[in-house]
Amino acid sequence: MYYPARDLFEIDRQLDRFCQFGKPVQITELGVSSSAEPVKHDPIVDIHFRRQWHGTPWSESEQADWIEAYYTMCYSKPEIQAITWWDFCDPAFVPHGGLVDENLRPKESYHRLKALIEGWQPRGG
Numbered sequence: 189m190y191y192p193a194r195d196l197f198e199i200d201r202q203l204d205r206f207c208q209f210g211k212p213v214q215i216t217e218l219g220v221s222s223s224a225e226p227v228k229h230d231p232i233v234d235i236h237f238r239r240q241w242h243g244t245p246w247s248e249s250e251q252a253d254w255i256e257a258y259y260t261m262c263y264s265k266p267e268i269q270a271i272t273w274w275d276f277c278d279p280a281f282v283p284h285g286g287l288v289d290e291n292l293r294p295k296e297s298y299h300r301l302k303a304l305i306e307g308w309q310p311r312g313g
Contacts, residue, residue, distance in 0.1 A: 189217070189219075190217070190274075192220070196254075203268070206267075207267040211267065212267060212269045213265070213267045215262065215271040217272060218271060218272065219280065219281065220246065220250075220251055220285060221246040221251060221283055221285050222284045222285070222295055223246060223247065224245035224246050227284070248296045251284075251285075252296040252300045255273075255297045256300045256304060258271075259304055263308065273287060277290070
């Protein structure tokens with residue numbers, strides 16, 4: 189799922205259709221941008237992607253909001269066992285789609301996803 193054009197409610201319904209089969213579901217490729225800026229290293233790839241989500245240009249904050257909502261939605265479904273974010277670091281297949289930038293600086297989305305994962309882990313010994 190790259191640059192989803194659908195609302196998260198529609199994505200939720202789509203995932204529910206897969207979960208109805210009662211089989212494990214694994215999301216193997218996922219990515220959204222953290223910027224609407226053109227990518228200088230590959231303009232051919234860059235031109236094919238949308239630059240907005242619900243009328244708002246992609247930004248680090250928009251990427252983090254989307255990731256937090258998507259992962260929370262997915263892991264509320266017991267059938268979904270795993271989600272693979274496609275690019276960890278920029279430059280990425282999805283322009284600006286990494287969780288860290290080209291200088292390996294964690295983006296807001298990295299910190300939000302890390303906090304979600306830590307919050308879901310069992311506490312205690």
